[in-house]
Amino acid sequence: MKEYFSYYKEGKGITFSFKDNIVVKDIESVASSKILKGYKPVFDATVVTKVKKAGYDILGKTLQDEFGFGSFCTNLDTSFNTPRNPLHPDRVTGGSSGGAAGAAKKIKNHIAIAESTGGSIANPAAFCNVIGLTPTYGLVSRYGLIDYANSLDKIGVISSSLELVSLGLQKIAGYDEKDSTSVKVDIPDYTKRKVIKPVLGIPKGYLGIVDPVIKKDFEKVITSLKNKVVFKEVDLPLNKKYSVSTYYIIAMAEASTNLAKYTGLRYGFTKDFEKNDFNEFSSLVRSECFGEESKRRIMLGTFTRMAGYRDQYYDKALRVRRLLINEYKDVLKKVDGIIHPTMPIHPPKFEDVKDLKPLEVYNMDLLTVGANLAGLPHISMPIKASLPTGVMITTDHFEEKKLLDIGGLFE
Amino acid sequence: MNKIGLEIHASLKTESKLFCDCPNDKTASANVNTCEICLGHPGSKPRTNEEAVKKTILVCKALNTDLRNELVFSRKNYFYPDLSKNYQITQYEEPLGENGFLDADGRIKIKRVHLEEDPASITREDNNILVDYNRCGTPLVEIVTEPDISSAEQARLFMKKLLRTLKYLRVLDKNSSLKADVNVSNKKNNYVRVEVKNVTGFKEIQRCIEYEIERQKKEKVFNETRGWDAQKGKTYSMRKKESEADYGYIYEPDIPIIDVSEYLGLSLPVLAEEKIKFLVGKGINSEDAEIIADDPDIMSFFEKAMTSPVFSAKFFRSMVLGILNYNKISIDDYPPGPGEMKELLVLLESGVINEKTAKNILIKFLEGGFSPKAFVKKNNLEMLSDKDIDVFVDEVLAENPSAIEDFKSGEEKSLNFLVGMVMRKSGGKANPEQVKASVIKKIS
Numbered sequence: 001m002k003e004y005f006s007y008y009k010e011g012k013g014i015t016f017s018f019k020d021n022i023v024v025k026d027i028e029s030v031a032s033s034k035i036l037k038g039y040k041p042v043f044d045a046t047v048v049t050k051v052k053k054a055g056y057d058i059l060g061k062t063l064q065d066e067f068g069f070g071s072f073c074t075n076l077d078t079s080f081n082t083p084r085n086p087l088h089p090d091r092v093t094g095g096s097s098g099g100a101a102g103a104a105k106k107i108k109n110h111i112a113i114a115e116s117t118g119g120s121i122a123n124p125a126a127f128c129n130v131i132g133l134t135p136t137y138g139l140v141s142r143y144g145l146i147d148y149a150n151s152l153d154k155i156g157v158i159s160s161s162l163e164l165v166s167l168g169l170q171k172i173a174g175y176d177e178k179d180s181t182s183v184k185v186d187i188p189d190y191t192k193r194k195v196i197k198p199v200l201g202i203p204k205g206y207l208g209i210v211d212p213v214i215k216k217d218f219e220k221v222i223t224s225l226k227n228k229v230v231f232k233e234v235d236l237p238l239n240k241k242y243s244v245s246t247y248y249i250i251a252m253a254e255a256s257t258n259l260a261k262y263t264g265l266r267y268g269f270t271k272d273f274e275k276n277d278f279n280e281f282s283s284l285v286r287s288e289c290f291g292e293e294s295k296r297r298i299m300l301g302t303f304t305r306m307a308g309y310r311d312q313y314y315d316k317a318l319r320v321r322r323l324l325i326n327e328y329k330d331v332l333k334k335v336d337g338i339i340h341p342t343m344p345i346h347p348p349k350f351e352d353v354k355d356l357k358p359l360e361v362y363n364m365d366l367l368t369v370g371a372n373l374a375g376l377p378h379i380s381m382p383i384k385a386s387l388p389t390g391v392m393i394t395t396d397h398f399e400e401k402k403l404l405d406i407g408g409l410f411e
Numbered sequence: 412m413n414k415i416g417l418e419i420h421a422s423l424k425t426e427s428k429l430f431c432d433c434p435n436d437k438t439a440s441a442n443v444n445t446c447e448i449c450l451g452h453p454g455s456k457p458r459t460n461e462e463a464v465k466k467t468i469l470v471c472k473a474l475n476t477d478l479r480n481e482l483v484f485s486r487k488n489y490f491y492p493d494l495s496k497n498y499q500i501t502q503y504e505e506p507l508g509e510n511g512f513l514d515a516d517g518r519i520k521i522k523r524v525h526l527e528e529d530p531a532s533i534t535r536e537d538n539n540i541l542v543d544y545n546r547c548g549t550p551l552v553e554i555v556t557e558p559d560i561s562s563a564e565q566a567r568l569f570m571k572k573l574l575r576t577l578k579y580l581r582v583l584d585k586n587s588s589l590k591a592d593v594n595v596s597n598k599k600n601n602y603v604r605v606e607v608k609n610v611t612g613f614k615e616i617q618r619c620i621e622y623e624i625e626r627q628k629k630e631k632v633f634n635e636t637r638g639w640d641a642q643k644g645k646t647y648s649m650r651k652k653e654s655e656a657d658y659g660y661i662y663e664p665d666i667p668i669i670d671v672s673e674y675l676g677l678s679l680p681v682l683a684e685e686k687i688k689f690l691v692g693k694g695i696n697s698e699d700a701e702i703i704a705d706d707p708d709i710m711s712f713f714e715k716a717m718t719s720p721v722f723s724a725k726f727f728r729s730m731v732l733g734i735l736n737y738n739k740i741s742i743d744d745y746p747p748g749p750g751e752m753k754e755l756l757v758l759l760e761s762g763v764i765n766e767k768t769a770k771n772i773l774i775k776f777l778e779g780g781f782s783p784k785a786f787v788k789k790n791n792l793e794m795l796s797d798k799d800i801d802v803f804v805d806e807v808l809a810e811n812p813s814a815i816e817d818f819k820s821g822e823e824k825s826l827n828f829l830v831g832m833v834m835r836k837s838g839g840k841a842n843p844e845q846v847k848a849s850v851i852k853k854i855s
Contacts, residue, residue, distance in 0.1 A: 023453060029453070029454075041452065041454065042452060045454060149664070151664035179456050181665065254664050257488050257661060261453075263497065265492065305661050307657045
């Protein structure tokens with residue numbers, strides 16, 4: 001089980017771990033990037049402080065794709081091992097919170113605190129057959145989270161049972177004055193379950209883009225729940241068409257500014273390049289340390305916000321995002337939740353991942369990015385299938401309790 | 412015909428920095444006032460300082476701008492070691508204030524007023540760049556004028572009024588000087604615009620404008636960015652501008668839009684213009700009024716210490732401000748209170764002491780405050796009465812008959828000699844004007 005961690009120590013009882021991009025004081029936190037090698041944070045993330053105060057043992061930091069840039073947890077600095085799927089070692093864990101999902105599957109009574117920007121909790125949870133909950137944007141403090149895309153990043157929970165997931169959420173949720181985007185809301189008791197008969201909407205056309213086996217397994221689950229849930233068809237045409245492009249423009253624009261601070265000058269990786277000029281020095285450090293995907297996102301993200309292109313890309317994406325959120329909100333007025341398979345594919349084998357083009361990988365996020373872009377809470381629940389498969393349910397903002405109750409019907 | 416526009420940066424005086432709790436104190440030893448937030452450590456997030464927002468709103472109001480009721484921050488992206496995050500949190504699309512003005516020998520339109528964080532301060536030493544992050548993240552207000560200024564003198568007037576306004580608002584960090592980017596162009600060169608970056612200090616900004624106006628009269632002018640060499644008193648070319656620098660702005664995603672409508676009702680304190688009007692209304696000449704009202708602390712001290720206005724203003728301008736300037740101290744650092752100053756003014760005005768004694772008391776005040784009345788009594792510094800003076804005058808006239816003759820034959824100097832002799836006899840405690848009058852009366 002240590003293979004899911006970048007740092008590990010033993011612990012007792014119900015244990016916690018943190019995705020590597022959540023800083024823990026004095027413990028190397030590098031978000032799987034070489035550029036932060038050796039960086040020991042000077043403070044605890046708010047979620048870490050909360051878990052420490054509650055008295056739980058912390059097992060360590062879990063592996064991830066570099067800065068969260070990836071869908072398979074195969075994009076890590078070479079000094080880390082690549083985590084394998086706990087059920088099928090020849091397959092990936094999913095990502096970017098692959099280590100968290102693997103640890104949640106392998107370790108008993110374990111609550112893995114993970115983070116999602118566009119699907120980084122739901123995706124590995126589905127691939128590792130565990131439960132992944134991404135809360136409403138603003139419910140959990142991001143203070144101490146190494147930024148990927150600040151307007152999208154959300155800290156959430158991956159674990160093996162709803163009981164543990166709700167306990168994990170209970171421990172980390174709540175307003176934090178250190179995070180200006182955190183929201184003042186009353187925190188209910190997430191751990192108490194209620195039996196409800198919800199109305200769930202299946203978005204039109206979403207099943208047409210998933211693997212036929214996944215479609216069949218999903219439909220079987222729907223049929224088996226006919227008495228407990230009212231299913232109806234809903235329509236999210238704008239999200240289906242524009243969510244992936246909108247998501248990647250905003251995420252990359254923000255990421256490209258967030259990564260600017262890493263220059264090897266003040267912390268993390270450093271090397272004597274014998275260069276006096278800080279510009280040259282920073283370029284050498286960044287060239288050597290950032291992985292290919294980071295470089296791609298810096299370049300694309302910078303491009304979308306440059307004068308002359310900004311209107312067509314960054315500004316437009318912000319406006320479209322507003323439309324996409326409204327579309328979700330309108331649908332959620334009519335149903336309790338939206339349901340569809342979490343991922344369009346099964347966890348791929350390592351050898352198949354290598355041949356995928358970046359755009360093919362980005363398109364695999366279609367089912368998860370909508371809810372992430374809208375900051376809506378969503379949960380991935382594993383279902384019975386030949387290969388790990390999840391269903392994803394999305395509810396309205398701050399309806400985590402309802403989301404967990406709906407999840408109970410699938411456990 | 413010149414067109415001059417200014418982009419002025421003023422440091423705001425606040426308890427803490429703009430986005431963290433570190434003290435806003437640039438005088439501390441290097442890198443003491445720093446934390447994970449202003450050093451841009453991974454995972455840290457900004458949190459907006461309300462005090463800085465309120466003070467910026469006051470600046471907007473004093474400069475008569477339209478006010479937005481939302482505060483929107485953006486990221487301005489560029490790589491430089493003085494930026495801990497390699498982006499600066501500033502305002503771009505939606506500044507807090509727009510379309511204002513300040514009158515300084517004509518109306519100068521204010522294009523925008525916005526709030527932003529100051530980068531760290533940099534010192535170059537041999538081949539090294541030394542960075543002090545104490546300043547990093549402290550609040551700055553940026554004030555951008557339209558190119559409505561036509562001369563260096565008008566620019567000086569504008570800056571003087573602006574600085575005075577900021578002082579009256581009590582928003583200015585006295586430990587930092589004004590900084591400006593200066594745009595200068597003239598008609599002869601079809602208003603091809605030259606920008607001089609980062610000129611520090613009131614006097615330097617003025618010198619720089621003077622130099623640039625003269626240079627543009629003589630040299631061919633390019634659209635370029637220039638620097639200011641204060642030692643040589645010259646601007647120099649930094650880079651030609653084919654296009655504007657591209658900062659790839661995005662909205663600051665760590666700070667939601669802040670509703671500031673509750674602060675828009677903040678009321679302005681009484682500003683210098685009103686104080687000047689008040690003084691002039693009391694009969695004080697406008698030059699004295701301008702000088703006394705230039706500093707709100709001096710003005711408030713003056714108002715409390717004032718006896719008869721014209722007399723007090725003259726005394727303040729020539730004597731009190733002279734002492735402060737000579738000793739390079741502010742009125743706050745000058746020990747006497749306004750009550751003690753008032754006592755001194757009363758003694759001088761009623762003729763109990765002369766100017767020389769008053770000046771000595773002002774100097775003695777540097778060591779600490781005391782009651783001038785008690786001091787004068789204890790040291791026997793009261794002026795002599797008319798009767799006492801007459802006795803001395805009679806004595807001196809009796810002893811110097813030839814001087815009287817000289818005066819009568821038109822020798823003006825003899826009068827000064829006689830007055831001087833009486834003053835010497837009186838031990839300096841006579842009023843020379845009175846002595847003079849008495850001498851003239853007795854010998855003519």
